[in-house]
Amino acid sequence: MNTTTTIKTGVKKGSTIALGYIPIAITFGLLAKSTGIPAGITILMSALVFAGASQFVAVNLLQLHTGAWEIVLTTFIVNLRHLLMSASLSAKIKNKIPQSWIPLLSFGITDETFSFLSLTDKEKLSTGYILGINTIAYFAWVGGTALGVYLGQGLPAIIKNSMGIALYAMFIGLLIPSIKKSNSVALVSLTAVGISALLNWGPSFLQQISRGWKIIIVTILASAIGAYLFPEVGETIE
Incomplete structure (x- = not known):
């Protein structure tokens, strides 16, 4: 053609x-x-x-x-x-x-x-x-x-x-189907939630970190933990 x-x-x-x-x-x-x-x-x-x-x-x-x-x-x-x-x-x-x-x-x-x-x-x-x-x-x-x-x-x-909720709705819509297909995605997502909770409600010195840097920290740590726990590509799809 x-x-x-x-x-x-x-x-x-x-x-x-x-x-x-x-x-x-x-x-x-x-x-x-x-x-x-x-x-x-x-x-x-x-x-x-x-x-x-x-x-x-x-x-x-x-x-x-x-x-x-x-x-x-x-x-x-x-x-x-x-x-x-x-x-x-x-x-x-x-x-x-x-x-x-x-x-x-x-x-x-x-x-x-x-x-x-x-x-x-x-x-x-x-x-x-x-x-x-x-x-x-x-x-x-x-x-x-x-x-x-x-x-x-x-x-x-x-x-x-009210359109501010669109950001969270979009990510939830992207995340849920992946969690259903992969236990590794679910574990990494829960890890990210745990780290985020620690930064927001943990010790006062962590709460003082700006929102932007919290997102960066959560992303890097959750990704690093996921790469360590699931090093093989085949393990990310179950």
């Missing part, structure tokens, strides 16, 4: 991902708007960052008046998984994708597109196919964000303020 055909095929296959992105992107736009972030900055964040989890975290930290370096470091840690996803995917597309396209295709990799591409037969992967999937997902996310931002201007204040 030529490039145009493979792009169309990728767009068609990626439409299911796009449909899932739109409501979450709208929620992000509403949440960012409710915290006072300018519309242009919110849309630009989705256009340049294109990482839902870290964007929600960043907005929440901004709402808590967290320092800039804490936000940068936290989002960096949250997005570290993209290095592993890109490395894993590169093994499937090695010698099939021109080097000049790698940066653009890498930018479009998300949790959902990575999962989809990882389950796709290696023979079907091509520059156009991956580009089509990434493109439809990207425009759904950016467009949904813009829709949320401008919808937010006409919503009552009580609804806009």
Whole structure:
């Protein structure tokens, strides 16, 4: 198939991902708007960052008046998984994708597109196919964000303020299915909850740590414990 055909095929296959992105992107736009972030900055964040989890975290930290370096470091840690996803995917597309396209295709990799591409037969992967999937997902996310931002201007204040719960609902929605499939994920999640509880309700000197640094500490410690307890990839899926 030529490039145009493979792009169309990728767009068609990626439409299911796009449909899932739109409501979450709208929620992000509403949440960012409710915290006072300018519309242009919110849309630009989705256009340049294109990482839902870290964007929600960043907005929440901004709402808590967290320092800039804490936000940068936290989002960096949250997005570290993209290095592993890109490395894993590169093994499937090695010698099939021109080097000049790698940066653009890498930018479009998300949790959902990575999962989809990882389950796709290696023979079907091509520059156009991956580009089509990434493109439809990207425009759904950016467009949904813009829709949320401008919808937010006409919503009552009580609804806009209530959008703060969206962050927690999103993470719970992502976490519960993984916990059901993996005991290791459940154990690491409980470990993270325990560390977080210790930092928030433990000795007074721990309670004085800022919210941003608490998130960083919990992420690093829980990940390190998980890597130590479950060093083999096969043990993470049961």
